[in-house]
Amino acid sequence: MPEQYLLDRDVPIPLYFQIKEMLLRDIHNGVYAMGDQIPTEYALQERYHVSRSTIRQALNELVNEGWLERKQSKGTFVTTPSESKNVFHSFEPFYSLVARSGKTPRTEVIELGIVEANKFLSGAMHVEVGEKLVTMFRRRYIDDEPVVTVRNYLPFSLCSFILGYDFKQQSLYELLMQNPQTRLKKTKTVISAEKAKTEDVNLLGAKFDWPMLVFNNTSTTMNDTVVDFAFSHYRGDMSNFEFETSPN
Numbered sequence: 001m002p003e004q005y006l007l008d009r010d011v012p013i014p015l016y017f018q019i020k021e022m023l024l025r026d027i028h029n030g031v032y033a034m035g036d037q038i039p040t041e042y043a044l045q046e047r048y049h050v051s052r053s054t055i056r057q058a059l060n061e062l063v064n065e066g067w068l069e070r071k072q073s074k075g076t077f078v079t080t081p082s083e084s085k086n087v088f089h090s091f092e093p094f095y096s097l098v099a100r101s102g103k104t105p106r107t108e109v110i111e112l113g114i115v116e117a118n119k120f121l122s123g124a125m126h127v128e129v130g131e132k133l134v135t136m137f138r139r140r141y142i143d144d145e146p147v148v149t150v151r152n153y154l155p156f157s158l159c160s161f162i163l164g165y166d167f168k169q170q171s172l173y174e175l176l177m178q179n180p181q182t183r184l185k186k187t188k189t190v191i192s193a194e195k196a197k198t199e200d201v202n203l204l205g206a207k208f209d210w211p212m213l214v215f216n217n218t219s220t221t222m223n224d225t226v227v228d229f230a231f232s233h234y235r236g237d238m239s240n241f242e243f244e245t246s247p248n
């Protein structure tokens with residue numbers, strides 16, 4: 001199988017989503033042009049060695065987002081989205097998320113340094129009070145409009161290597177996944193709705209008491225070590241979030 005069609009079955013990214021991204025990449029790269037018919041579901045099953053339901057889930061998302069159109073008795077064809085929305089997946093790197101919608105992402109690194117764990121961080125990350133942590137604070141834009149701020153805390157003992165990277169372009173998620181010691185196994189997300197505070201007003205252009213969505217992510221490795229503890233503040237008027245669950 002060509003390397004560009006290989007799925008990574010060891011990462012916590014659903015197979016359907018990896019297939020969706022590969023198809024979207026082929027559309028953006030001109031492999032499938034506007035009006036072209038894409039391979040049949042059976043052909044895609046054979047290409048990726050997955051179930052038909054996995055292929056259908058990937059195609060359904062591309063149809064719902066306007067990249068594909070089904071024509072009865074003819075097949076599935078490439079089209080152009082009539083409207084793009086900011087649809088967020090918790091496991092998806094920001095740059096690929098925004099780029100796939102045809103918009104321009106940008107990241108501003110406001111802070112990258114070292115702090116000591118206080119009692120709150122000690123309890124949340126299962127580290128000693130006073131233990132060194134890497135902290136990073138970023139503001140992220142879509143088409144030059146600020147939409148989210150992200151504050152990360154990572155154990156210095158495992159993640160000091162990130163201090164040498166430029167996170168204006170580099171994905172923290174991808175960097176952690178590339179290192180065997182920090183490879184993420186799962187992420188727990190707690191979502192809350194809050195009123196905009198001074199920081200949200202100053203950095204995101206929100207107004208006091210506007211609705212904000214706050215995501216608190218705790219990401220752990222195979223041995224349950226907390227490798228990233230993060231808070232993200234999203235402007236509620238500019239963001240849509242997509243969640244999918246599967247019955248046990």
